[in-house]
Amino acid sequence: MAELRAPVGTRDVLPPESGRWERLVGLFAGVVERAGYGLVLSPMFEDVAVFERVGEGTDVVRKEMYEFEDKGGRRIALRPEGTASVVRAYVQHRPTPPFKAWYAAPNFRYERPQAGRFRQHHQLGVEALGTDDADLDVEVVALAWSVCTAVGLSRVTLLLNSLGDDVCRPAYLDLLRAFLRGAVLCDEHAGSFEQNPLRVLDCKREACRSATADAPRLVDHLCEPCAGHFARVRAGLDGLGIGYRLEPRLVRGLDYYTRTTFELAAEALESAQNAVGGGGRYDKLAEALGGPPTPGIGFGLGIERLLLAADAEDVFPTPGPRIDVFVIDTTGGAEALALTHELRAAGVAADRSFDGRSMKSQFKSADRSGARLALVVGEQEAASGTVTLRDLRAGGQETVDRHDVVDHVRKALS
Numbered sequence: 001m002a003e004l005r006a007p008v009g010t011r012d013v014l015p016p017e018s019g020r021w022e023r024l025v026g027l028f029a030g031v032v033e034r035a036g037y038g039l040v041l042s043p044m045f046e047d048v049a050v051f052e053r054v055g056e057g058t059d060v061v062r063k064e065m066y067e068f069e070d071k072g073g074r075r076i077a078l079r080p081e082g083t084a085s086v087v088r089a090y091v092q093h094r095p096t097p098p099f100k101a102w103y104a105a106p107n108f109r110y111e112r113p114q115a116g117r118f119r120q121h122h123q124l125g126v127e128a129l130g131t132d133d134a135d136l137d138v139e140v141v142a143l144a145w146s147v148c149t150a151v152g153l154s155r156v157t158l159l160l161n162s163l164g165d166d167v168c169r170p171a172y173l174d175l176l177r178a179f180l181r182g183a184v185l186c187d188e189h190a191g192s193f194e195q196n197p198l199r200v201l202d203c204k205r206e207a208c209r210s211a212t213a214d215a216p217r218l219v220d221h222l223c224e225p226c227a228g229h230f231a232r233v234r235a236g237l238d239g240l241g242i243g244y245r246l247e248p249r250l251v252r253g254l255d256y257y258t259r260t261t262f263e264l265a266a267e268a269l270e271s272a273q274n275a276v277g278g279g280g281r282y283d284k285l286a287e288a289l290g291g292p293p294t295p296g297i298g299f300g301l302g303i304e305r306l307l308l309a310a311d312a313e314d315v316f317p318t319p320g321p322r323i324d325v326f327v328i329d330t331t332g333g334a335e336a337l338a339l340t341h342e343l344r345a346a347g348v349a350a351d352r353s354f355d356g357r358s359m360k361s362q363f364k365s366a367d368r369s370g371a372r373l374a375l376v377v378g379e380q381e382a383a384s385g386t387v388t389l390r391d392l393r394a395g396g397q398e399t400v401d402r403h404d405v406v407d408h409v410r411k412a413l414s
């Protein structure tokens with residue numbers, strides 16, 4: 001029978017590597033929960049309209065979405081990103097603002113798989129809804145920054161921009177269109193820049209790069225409220241000592257953004273896939289999803305990218321095995337069953353062998369498990385109501401009473 005494989009662009013994460021994921025999610029939860037964000041779980045699939053309203057000009061929605069009709073004839077999409085889902089949930093349940101949510105969840109995009117680009121990737125993210133206070137922008141950016149720092153990354157650049165709002169952006173877009181009409185652009189954008197001129201700024205191809213070198217910059221054309229907001233965000237980051245680079249080309253791939261946008265670029269990664277995370281404001285999204293006007297801001301950090309960046313910087317290693325005690329039983333296994341159960345109930349991580357293996361083979365498994373201690377039950381121990389407690393690192397051993405095993409183990413581990 002042919003062996004089946006995981007779909008192209010997806011991957012299995014097995015132990016011990018998965019221990020690193022667990023640690024990362026725990027670290028993230030710690031950072032954001034200390035700032036008042038609570039876990040939100042939302043469905044992995046939604047009505048297609050939830051994402052269509054993110055913007056038809058968004059590649060993630062237009063070209064890359066996993067869409068299908070379910071057995072009930074509903075148009076469904078696998079979530080390509082987390083923000084629209086969380087905002088949909090907010091609109092549906094109307095929790096009291098400010099609503100501060102975090103998530104750790106998979107997203108699905110039909111992209112060409114390559115290093116750091118998957119068809120199922122995972123994001124750690126936050127979304128904060130209900131205020132357009134610039135201090136919240138600073139808080140959100142600072143949280144993303146703190147996660148990178150806590151992971152141990154030191155070669156990450158924070159890129160910052162403002163995309164204005166529906167007061168100042170339309171006039172800027174007209175200005176940009178007029179500028180681009182006289183320019184030689186790449187094949188893709190020569191035909192499409194009129195609909196979405198901002199994409200040209202983001203294009204990595206040489207033609208668009210050089211054509212836009214002197215293009216007007218949105219930050220120079222912000223209306224007064226947007227300029228004031230952006231100044232407060234910058235002053236806030238300066239005050240916290242978080243360095244950033246103003247990047248007028250940072251337009252982001254999703255169409256819902258207004259005002260503050262940012263990205264975290266890992267210098268240690270290949271430039272096409274070096275964004276470990278990104279985010280920004282989306283003050284009109286709740287309305288687009290049928291809710292009351294509700295400003296919001298958030299970010300998503302790619303778990304796979306964060307770990308690639310950590311590898312490149314040689315930080316955030318995979319944690320070692322977590323077994324404290326390995327029980328070796330050559331009397332049939334009933335003692336191993338009882339002892340592991342007692343130890344686990346007492347909060348001690350314990351494991352054992354199965355299938356009645358030889359003493360030698362069980363000791364090998366004990367070594368492989370990384371356990372510090374072995375508890376050995378042979379014929380002699382069974383007959384005398386004792387257990388041999390051996391320190392697998394230091395090498396010493398003692399015979400202890402079967403009834404006091406847990407206390408002895410605790411003492412030896414402390």
Ligand code: HAM
Pocket residue numbers: 080081082083084109111116117118119120121122123125126127253254275276277278279280281297298299300301302303304305306
């Ligand atoms: P995004 O920039 O599309 O933003 O994705 C955020 C991060 O997810 C990226 O910076 C990258 O690290 C990771 N990522 C995206 N696509 C892939 C992929 N195909 N393979 C591996 N990693 C990937 C969003 O999704 C927004 N929802 C972020 C946000 C939250 N904005 C406001 N709130």
